[in-house]
Amino acid sequence: MNKQLKISSWREALAVYTKPRxxxxxxxxxxxxxxxxxxxSTLSAWLRDEGVARTTIGFFSWVxxxxxxxxxxxxxxxxxxxPVLTMLMGKRRSWMLLAQIIxxxxxxxxxxxxxxxxxxxxxxxxxxxxFGSATQDIVIDAYRIEAVDKLFQGAMAATYVLGxxxxxxxxxxxxxxxxxxxxxxxxYCFMAMLMSVGIITTxxxxxxxxxxNEDTIRLEAKLEAAIGLDDKRSFFTKVSAWFIDxxxxxxxxxxxxxxxxxxxILLLIGSYRISDITMGVMANPFYLDSGFSKTEIASVTKVxxxxxxxxxxxxxxxLVLRYGILRPLLVGAILVVLTNLLFIVLAVSEANLxxxxxxxxxxxxxxxxxxxVFIAYLSSLTSTSYTATQYALFSSLMTLPAKVIxxxxxxxxxSVGYASFFLYSGAxxxxxxxxxxxxxxxxxxxxxxxxx
Numbered sequence: 001m002n003k004q005l006k007i008s009s010w011r012e013a014l015a016v017y018t019k020p021r022x023x024x025x026x027x028x029x030x031x032x033x034x035x036x037x038x039x040x041s042t043l044s045a046w047l048r049d050e051g052v053a054r055t056t057i058g059f060f061s062w063v064x065x066x067x068x069x070x071x072x073x074x075x076x077x078x079x080x081x082x083p084v085l086t087m088l089m090g091k092r093r094s095w096m097l098l099a100q101i102i103x104x105x106x107x108x109x110x111x112x113x114x115x116x117x118x119x120x121x122x123x124x125x126x127x128x129x130x131f132g133s134a135t136q137d138i139v140i141d142a143y144r145i146e147a148v149d150k151l152f153q154g155a156m157a158a159t160y161v162l163g164x165x166x167x168x169x170x171x172x173x174x175x176x177x178x179x180x181x182x183x184x185x186x187x188y189c190f191m192a193m194l195m196s197v198g199i200i201t202t203x204x205x206x207x208x209x210x211x212x213n214e215d216t217i218r219l220e221a222k223l224e225a226a227i228g229l230d231d232k233r234s235f236f237t238k239v240s241a242w243f244i245d246x247x248x249x250x251x252x253x254x255x256x257x258x259x260x261x262x263x264x265i266l267l268l269i270g271s272y273r274i275s276d277i278t279m280g281v282m283a284n285p286f287y288l289d290s291g292f293s294k295t296e297i298a299s300v301t302k303v304x305x306x307x308x309x310x311x312x313x314x315x316x317x318x319l320v321l322r323y324g325i326l327r328p329l330l331v332g333a334i335l336v337v338l339t340n341l342l343f344i345v346l347a348v349s350e351a352n353l354x355x356x357x358x359x360x361x362x363x364x365x366x367x368x369x370x371x372x373v374f375i376a377y378l379s380s381l382t383s384t385s386y387t388a389t390q391y392a393l394f395s396s397l398m399t400l401p402a403k404v405i406x407x408x409x410x411x412x413x414x415s416v417g418y419a420s421f422f423l424y425s426g427a428x429x430x431x432x433x434x435x436x437x438x439x440x441x442x443x444x445x446x447x448x449x450x451x452x
Contacts, residue, residue, distance in 0.1 A: 013321040016155045017314070021147045024205055025156050028140050029163025030170075031198025035103050035133035037171040038191055039063050039126045043110075045176070046184040050115040060123060066130035068400060070138055074392035075246035077138045090207030092146070095139040100198045102132030107195070111188035136198070141395065142388035145379045146208035154320025154328075157375035161313040161368065165306055170194060216385035219253055220245045250386035250393070257383065261442060265381065268435040269394055270401045272374055275429030276336050276367055277402035279343070279422065281409040286343075286418050291351035300357050305364040312368020319369070320376050326443060329377050330436045332370030333429060339363040340426030347418040374398075 016022060037043075040061070047057050077095050081087075085094035106129035113122045144156050171191060178187035223244050255262045287297045319328035342359045349355060378398070382390040405428070413421045 010318070010322065013318045016152060016321060017159065017317075019148075019152070019155075021205070022152065022155050022159050024201060025144060025159040026163040026166075027197055027201040028143070028205075029160035030167040031100065031163075031195065031201065032133070032137055032140050032160070033164035033167030034171050034191060034194055034198075035107070035129050035136075037168055038107065038110075038175070038188065039130045039133070042171055042175045043126060046179070046187075047115060049179070049184065052115060052119065056119065060126065063123070063126045063130045066127065067134045067137070068396055068403075070134040071389070071392040071396045073135070074138045074389045075250070077135060078142065078250075078386060078388035079242070079246040091210060092139055092143045093202055093205065093207050096136060096143065096202045097199065099132045099136035099139060100195055100202065103129055103136065104192045104195045106132060107188050107192035111185045111192065137395075138388050138392050141379075141391045143205075143208055145382055145387050145391065146210060146384065147205075150376075150380050151321065153376040153379040154317035154325070154372055156317075157372040157379070158313040158317035160375070161372055162310050165310060169306065210387070211384040213383075213385060216249070216253065216383065219256070220249050223249060223252065246389070250383070250389040253383055253386060254381075254390060258381075261439070264435055264439060266397065268432060268439065269378065269397050271428075271432045271435065272333065272370075273398055274402045274405055274432070275340065275425055276370070277399070278406040278409050278428055279340055279425040281406045282413055282418070282421065285410075285413075286347070287356070289418070290346070292353070292356060296353060296356070300353070300360050304357060305360050308361050308364035309368040309371075312365040312370075313372040314368075315365075316369035316372035317376070320373055325373065325377050325380055326436065326440050328369070328373045330433065330440065332366065332373045333433045333436055335366030336370050337426045337429040337433065339366050340422045340429070343422040344419050347422060 040063075043060060044057050047060065048054070081091060082094045082098060085098065088094070089097065106125045106127075109125035109128065110122050113125060115122065140160075144160060145153065148156060175184075175187040175191060178190055224241050227240075227244070258265060283301075284297065287301070292300075316328060316332065319331070339359075339362055342362055346355060346359050378391060378394045381394060409421065409425070412424055416424070
C-alpha cells in the first residue's frame, strides 16, 4: 500500500472543501443519486398506487441487478473512446454525458408510458435508466479518483455523499409530493429535467488526466506475448489483444501490485459493509414494530438522520486528510459494530422518541464516517491505468456479499428477536475490524523495512 502525505492542521483540512473540483462532486453526486430510487422504491410506489399487483412489482426489482454487474462493461468505459464526443470532450466527460442522456431518455420513456397497458414498456425503460445510471456511476467514480490526488479522496467522497443524499431526497420525498399534487408522470418528467444538473456539471468541469504508466504497458505486452498475440494484423488478434489489455490486465495488475495481501484486501472489501447493510434491511420494520409512527420515523430517520450522515461523511473526509486512510477506516468499522449495540438498548426499551433520535444520530454519524473513508480507501486501491474497471470491481464486491447475507435478516429476527438480531449484525462487522488491524500491522512492517 502506498504511503500517503497528510495535512497537518484542522484548518487546512477544512479549507480543502473549498476546492472547485471537490465542490463540483456535490453536483456529480446528485446526478448519480437521482436515478437510483426512480427504478427502485419510488417506482414501486408508483406502480402500487396505480393498482399493479405486488408480485409484478417484485419482478421490477430485478432491474437493480444492473448495478451489481456493471463490472462487465466497465472495461469498455475505461478504454473505448466514443466517436466525435471523446475527441471534443475527453474520455471521462464524453461517457458521462452519454450516460446522462440515456437516463433522461429512459425517465421520459417511463413518464409517457401507461401503467395499465404498457408495463413491459415501462420495465424496458426502467432497465435503460438503470443501465445509464450504472454506466454513469462507473465514469463518475473514475473521474473522482483521477481528478485529484489520493490525499483528497476522503473529501471528494464526502461531497459526493452529500450530493447523492440530496438526490435521494428529491427522487424519494420530492417525487411523492409532485405525484400527490399532479401525477406520477409529471414527477418523472420533473426528475428527467433535474438530470440537467449532471449535464451542466459535465459540460463545466475539466477532463482529468488519465495516465497509463510504463509498468502497465509492459504488463499488457507481457500478457499478449504469453498467449501469442504479438502479431496484431488480423481482426481476431486485435480484438483479443483489446480484451487482454482492458479486461484481464486490470485484475492481474491488482494482484501483481499488492501480492498476497490482495486476498486480505478483497476479503475486507467484501466484509466491510455486511454489518450495516444487514441491520439496515430490518431497520424500518423494527421502528414500526417498536411502536413508532410513520411520521416519527420519517422525521427522525430521513430528515434528522440525513444531516447526521452528511456531517459524518464530512468528518470522515477530514480524518483521512489528517490521519491517512487506514486508521479512520478502523475507526469507522468499530463505530459500525458499536452502534448495533445501541440498537439493542432501543429494542429492549419502551418506545421513546428521544432515545430513537439519539441512536439514529450516532448510527448515521458513524455510517457517514465509514462510508466516506471506505470510498477513499477503495479509490486508493485503483491503478490510474484501470481506474474505472478496478473501482467497478471493488464496488460490486463491496455490496454483493452484504446483500446475500442481508437477505436472511428477516429469518434471524423471526427466530431470535430484534435484540439478538442486532447483536448478530454487529458481530458480522468484527471480521472487517480484524482485517483492518492486520493490514495496518503489515503496512507498519513495510514502512520499517523501507526505513531500514
